[in-house]
Amino acid sequence: MDRRTLLSGGAAALIAAPFLRHLERPARAAPFGTAQRLLVVHSPNGTIPPHWRPTGSGASYSFAPGSILAPLAGLEPHLLVLDGMDFNTGDNHEGGMHAMLTAGGPTSIDQVVADHIGQGTRFASLELSAQTSAWGGTGQTRMVYRDGAFVTPDDDPGSVWRRVFGDLGDDRLLARRTSVLDLASAELAELQGRLGAEGRAQLEQHLESLRSVEKSLQGELGCVAPAAPAPTSTQDNARFPDVVAAQLSLAVEALACGATNVVTVQLSHTVSPVVFTWLGQSEGHHALSHSDDSDTAGVDAFVAAEQWYAQQFRWLVDALLSRTDPVTGAPLLDGTVVLWAKEMGDSRDHVCRNVPWILAGRANGFFTPGRLVSVGGATHDGVLVSVANALGVDLEQFGTGTAGPLGALR
Amino acid sequence: MSWLALLVGCGLSGLGPADDPHTLPETSTTATAEPTPCQAPGAPRLLRRLTHEEYARTVADLLGVYVDPDSFASDPVVDGFRNDANALVVGDLLADQYRAEAEDIAAQADLPSLLACDVTQGDAACATAFVEDFGLRAFRRPLTQADVDRYMGLWLTIVPEDGFEEGIRWVLTAMLQSPSFLYRVEVGAGGRFSDAELASRMSYLLWAGPPDDALLLAAEAGQLQDPDERRAQAERMLADPRARRGLRAWLDDWLGLDTVPGLPKDPLLFPHWVEGAGESAREQTLRTFEWLVFDADGDIRDVTTTRTTALDRTLAALYGVPAPAADGFAMTELPPGPRIGLLGQASFLARQAHSVSTSVTRRGLFVHTALLCREIPPPPTNVDTSIPEPSEDAPTMRDRVAVHLQDPMCASCHAVTDPVGLAFEQFDGIGRYRTAENGVTIDPSGELDGEPFADAAALGRMLHDHPDFASCLAETALRYAQGHPLSLDEVALAEWHREGLAEAGYRWQAMLTDIVAADGFGAATGEGR
Numbered sequence: 001m002d003r004r005t006l007l008s009g010g011a012a013a014l015i016a017a018p019f020l021r022h023l024e025r026p027a028r029a030a031p032f033g034t035a036q037r038l039l040v041v042h043s044p045n046g047t048i049p050p051h052w053r054p055t056g057s058g059a060s061y062s063f064a065p066g067s068i069l070a071p072l073a074g075l076e077p078h079l080l081v082l083d084g085m086d087f088n089t090g091d092n093h094e095g096g097m098h099a100m101l102t103a104g105g106p107t108s109i110d111q112v113v114a115d116h117i118g119q120g121t122r123f124a125s126l127e128l129s130a131q132t133s134a135w136g137g138t139g140q141t142r143m144v145y146r147d148g149a150f151v152t153p154d155d156d157p158g159s160v161w162r163r164v165f166g167d168l169g170d171d172r173l174l175a176r177r178t179s180v181l182d183l184a185s186a187e188l189a190e191l192q193g194r195l196g197a198e199g200r201a202q203l204e205q206h207l208e209s210l211r212s213v214e215k216s217l218q219g220e221l222g223c224v225a226p227a228a229p230a231p232t233s234t235q236d237n238a239r240f241p242d243v244v245a246a247q248l249s250l251a252v253e254a255l256a257c258g259a260t261n262v263v264t265v266q267l268s269h270t271v272s273p274v275v276f277t278w279l280g281q282s283e284g285h286h287a288l289s290h291s292d293d294s295d296t297a298g299v300d301a302f303v304a305a306e307q308w309y310a311q312q313f314r315w316l317v318d319a320l321l322s323r324t325d326p327v328t329g330a331p332l333l334d335g336t337v338v339l340w341a342k343e344m345g346d347s348r349d350h351v352c353r354n355v356p357w358i359l360a361g362r363a364n365g366f367f368t369p370g371r372l373v374s375v376g377g378a379t380h381d382g383v384l385v386s387v388a389n390a391l392g393v394d395l396e397q398f399g400t401g402t403a404g405p406l407g408a409l410r
Numbered sequence: 411m412s413w414l415a416l417l418v419g420c421g422l423s424g425l426g427p428a429d430d431p432h433t434l435p436e437t438s439t440t441a442t443a444e445p446t447p448c449q450a451p452g453a454p455r456l457l458r459r460l461t462h463e464e465y466a467r468t469v470a471d472l473l474g475v476y477v478d479p480d481s482f483a484s485d486p487v488v489d490g491f492r493n494d495a496n497a498l499v500v501g502d503l504l505a506d507q508y509r510a511e512a513e514d515i516a517a518q519a520d521l522p523s524l525l526a527c528d529v530t531q532g533d534a535a536c537a538t539a540f541v542e543d544f545g546l547r548a549f550r551r552p553l554t555q556a557d558v559d560r561y562m563g564l565w566l567t568i569v570p571e572d573g574f575e576e577g578i579r580w581v582l583t584a585m586l587q588s589p590s591f592l593y594r595v596e597v598g599a600g601g602r603f604s605d606a607e608l609a610s611r612m613s614y615l616l617w618a619g620p621p622d623d624a625l626l627l628a629a630e631a632g633q634l635q636d637p638d639e640r641r642a643q644a645e646r647m648l649a650d651p652r653a654r655r656g657l658r659a660w661l662d663d664w665l666g667l668d669t670v671p672g673l674p675k676d677p678l679l680f681p682h683w684v685e686g687a688g689e690s691a692r693e694q695t696l697r698t699f700e701w702l703v704f705d706a707d708g709d710i711r712d713v714t715t716t717r718t719t720a721l722d723r724t725l726a727a728l729y730g731v732p733a734p735a736a737d738g739f740a741m742t743e744l745p746p747g748p749r750i751g752l753l754g755q756a757s758f759l760a761r762q763a764h765s766v767s768t769s770v771t772r773r774g775l776f777v778h779t780a781l782l783c784r785e786i787p788p789p790p791t792n793v794d795t796s797i798p799e800p801s802e803d804a805p806t807m808r809d810r811v812a813v814h815l816q817d818p819m820c821a822s823c824h825a826v827t828d829p830v831g832l833a834f835e836q837f838d839g840i841g842r843y844r845t846a847e848n849g850v851t852i853d854p855s856g857e858l859d860g861e862p863f864a865d866a867a868a869l870g871r872m873l874h875d876h877p878d879f880a881s882c883l884a885e886t887a888l889r890y891a892q893g894h895p896l897s898l899d900e901v902a903l904a905e906w907h908r909e910g911l912a913e914a915g916y917r918w919q920a921m922l923t924d925i926v927a928a929d930g931f932g933a934a935t936g937e938g939r
Contacts, residue, residue, distance in 0.1 A: 127503070133484035152483040154503055159481070163506055172571070177509070179564055180584040186560070188589050198597055199457030202499050206589065209505035216506065235480075237674050275674045275765060282676040284765045290796045 046347030061372035096343035103399025129153035157246035452933025598934025759841030774831030
C-alpha cells in the first residue's frame with residue numbers, strides 16, 4: 001500500500017472534480033438573524049491601553065495613525081471594538097489564558113458552540129495554532145478546553161492541510177480505515193471492561209476521538225482544495241510569520257469549504273517568547289510587553305509588534321469579506337462571528353481588566369457592528385454568552401459568571 | 411492554594427528544616443529510617459500512553475522506521491515530566507495523527523524481514539504467525555486467542571480484494587493503532603504486576619523503549635516476579651547501548667534539555683549563539699552524564715564538579731577553550747576556573763536566562779527546584795516583575811536585582827533564589843565567561859542555605875555534598891519511573907533508594923538496578939493520583 005499512489009488516484013480525482021459536489025452540499029438552515037460560523041483568533045501578552053484605544057466613540061470612531069490598531073483603518077464599519085471589558089475571573093498571564101474562553105468553567109465557548117453547530121460537518125471544530133508547543137503544554141499555553149482538559153492545537157499547517165484537504169480517499173480506502181478504527185474501538189471497549197476505574201476516562205476519550213476521526217474521513221470535500229502549504233520549520237522563531245499566514249489562510253479555507261463551522265487560531269501563547277526579528281527586533285514579545293512608559297524604546301517595539309498582529313487580523317477580516325458564502329452568496333464575513341481575543345489588559349499590571357477584544361462581522365444581523373462600544377466594567381462571560389447567542393446557541397450564563405448577554409452589542 | 415499559604419511555605423525565614431518539603435509529615439506510615447523493601451509502597455495502577463519519544467523509539471526498535479516525535483500534537487508537561495500518565499490522553503488530533511503515522515509506517519515496513527514466508531506465496535498460516543510474532547513485540551505481551559482472531563479477521567477481509575501483502579500491511583496498520591501498542595497497561599492482578607507488565611516497566615525505565623526478546627522470554631518464563639531475576643536483567647540491560655537512551659530521556663525531562671535547542675537569543679548581543687548552539691549545549695550535558703554513569707561508572711554527584719566534559723567546535727568557541735576535535739564531540743578537560751560541572755554548562759546557563767540578558771532569579775530558582783527539589787511559588791499577580799535598567803549607580807545585575815529585597819513580599823522568595831543565582835553572573839546570557847559588566851568587576855559570591863560561597867565553582871562543590879541534592883536525584887528518578895507525582899509514601903521510598911545510592915558510592919547504575927529490584931517495583935498496590 002502506497003499512500004502517495006492512493007492519493008494520486010482516488011483522492012486526486014475527488015479534488016479535480018469538486019464543483020458538482022460543492023453545489024450538491026445541502027445548505028444548513030441557520031436560524032434567522034444568527035451566524036453559522038465562529039472564528040476565534042488569539043494573540044498574547046495583553047496590550048498597552050493608551051496605544052490601543054481607538055479615538056472617538058460609538059459609531060464615530062477611528063484608528064489613530066501610529067496606534068496599535070492603525071492597520072485596521074477602513075474596517076471600522078465591520079467591527080465591534082470593546083472598550084473597558086473585564087474578565088469575570090482569572091488574573092495574570094496564566095489565569096487569563098485559562099479564563100479567556102472558559103470564563104472559569106470547564107469547557108471553552110468554542111467547544112460549547114461546536115457541540116451545537118458542529119455536528120453536520122466533518123470536523124466539529126478545528127484548533128489551529130502557531131508555535132504553542134515549544135514549552136510543552138501547560139495552562140499557560142492553551143486556550144481551548146473540554147471538561148477541564150485542554151485541547152492541543154495543531155502547530156503544523158502541513159498537518160492541518162492533510163487532515164482537512166489531503167486525506168480523503170476512495171471508498172475502498174475508507175472501508176479499510178473504518179475497519180481498522182472499528183477494530184481499535186473494539187479493543188478499547190474490551191480493555192475498558194477489563195479495567196476498573198483506572199484509565200476509564202482515558203479510554204472513553206480515546207474512543208470518542210476515534211469516532212471523530214472516522215467522521216472526518218467520511219463525506220466529501222465541498223470545494224477545490226487549496227494548495228498545500230510549503231513545508232516549514234514550525235517551531236523556528238524566524239518562520240513565525242509564515243506559520244501564522246498559513247494557519248490563517250487554512251482557517252478561512254476550512255470555513256469556506258464547509259469542512260467545519262468552528263475554528264480557533266492561537267498565535268503563540270501567553271508569556272510568548274517570540275522575537276519579532278522580521279521587524280528588526282531582538283527582545284522577546286513578553287519582555288517588551290512589560291516596558292513601562294519611561295522605556296520609550298521598549299514601548300515602541302511592543303506597539304510595532306502589536307501592529308503586526310493587527311495586520312494579521314486585518315488580513316483575516318479582508319479574506320472573509322472577499323470570499324463568498326456558498327449558500328447565501330453574501331460575503332463569508334456576514335455569517336461568521338470573528339473574535340480577536342486577548343488574555344490580559346494592561347500587560348504591565350498583569351491584570352485581566354480592560355481587556356481589548358474586537359468582534360468582526362454582523363452575524364447576519366444579530367450584531368450591529370461599526371462601533372466602539374464602551375462597556376464600562378461589563379464582564380467577558382457576558383460577551384461569550386452573546387457570541388454563543390449570535391450562533392444560535394441558547395445560553396443565558398457562561399462559566400462561573402452570572403452576566404447575561406451584552407445588549408450593547410446588538 | 412492561596413498566595414498567603416504559598417508565601418508561608420516559601421518561608422520568610424528561609425528554607426529551614428521545618429519548611430523543607432523533604433521532611434515527611436509525622437502522619438506518614440513509612441519513616442525515613444530504614445523502610446525495608448517489603449514495606450515499600452507499590453506503584454499505582456495506571457494506563458500509561460507512550461510518550462511521543464517512546465512511540466518513536468518503539469517503532470524504531472520494532473521496524474527500523476524513523477518517526478519524528480515532534481510531528482505529534484504536544485502533550486501536557488507535568489512538573490517538567492512528559493511521561494505523566496494521567497496527562498497523556500488521545501484527543502481527536504492525536505488519534506488522527508496516529509492513524510496517518512501508522513499508515514505511513516506500514517507502507518515503509520520491510521515485510522520480508524517480518525515474515526516467515528515469501529511475500530508472494532503467503533497463506534493464512536504465515537499471516538497467523540505474523541500476527542502472533544509481531545503482535546508479541548508490538549503489544550509487549552503474548553496475544554490472546556481473541557486478539558489473533560480479531561487481526562486475522564481483518565486480514566481475511568482484505569486478502570480477497572488486495573492480496574496477502576496488503577492484508578499484512580493493514581494488520582500492521584491496525585496493530586500500531588491498538589491500545590495494546592499505544593499504552594503500557596500497568597494494572598496487575600492480585601496486587602502484583604504481571605510479568606509482561608514488569609518487562610515494559612523495566613524497559614521503558616532503563617531503555618526508554620520496548621523490551622527485547624530476552625526480556626520478553628524472561629517474562630514468558632515467569633521470572634520477573636523474582637527481584638533477583640529483575641536485578642540480573644537490569645544489569646544486563648544497563649550494559650546495553652540502549653541504556654544511554656534511557657538515561658537521556660530522564661535527563662531531558664528532569665533538566666528540561668529538550669527546550670534548549672529552541673532558545674531565542676539576541677544574535678547581536680550573543681554572536682556565539684550560532685545555528686545549532688542549543689543542540690550542542692543539550693548534547694554536552696547528555697554526554698557528560700553518559701560518560702559519568704556508563705564510561706566512568708562514577709559518583710553521579712560529580713556532575714556538579716567535574717571538569718571532564720564533551721565539547722564540539724561550537725561550544726569550545728562559546729567557552730573560549732580549544733576544540734578537542736575537528737568534527738563532532740570529543741571528551742576533554744576544562745581549564746581551571748569557575749566553569750565546572752553541570753552549572754558551568756550552556757544548557758543551564760543559557761536556558762535559565764533571558765534572550766537579551768542573564769537571569770539571576772531563574773538560575774537560582776533552577777538550583778533550588780530542579781537540583782534540590784524545593785518548591786518556590788511564582789510571583790503574585792499585579793506585581794511588576796521588571797528590574798531597573800543598568801545605570802551609573804547600579805551598573806551590575808547584582809545592583810539591579812537588589813530591588814527584589816526592598817519589598818518584603820518579593821524578598822521572601824528572592825532572598826532564597828537570588829543569592830544562588832548571583833554565583834553565575836560571571837557567565838552571560840548564553841554562558842560565555844566574563845569578569846566585568848558595564849566596566850565593573852563582577853562579584854560572583856553568594857550563599858546557599860546561609861552558607862557563603864565564593865563563586866560558581868564553590869557552589870558546585872557545595873551542591874555535590876548537599877544532602878538535598880542526593881535526595882532530589884532519587885526523587886526525580888523515581889518520579890520518572892512511576893509516571894506520576896510522588897505520593898508521600900513514594901517520597902519515603904525515594905529516600906530509601908537514596909540511602910542505597912550512598913551505600914553504592916553514588917553510582918547511578920546501582921540506583922537504577924535498585925529501583926527495578928525493589929519489591930515495590932512489582933507491587934500494583936499504590937493509589938493513583
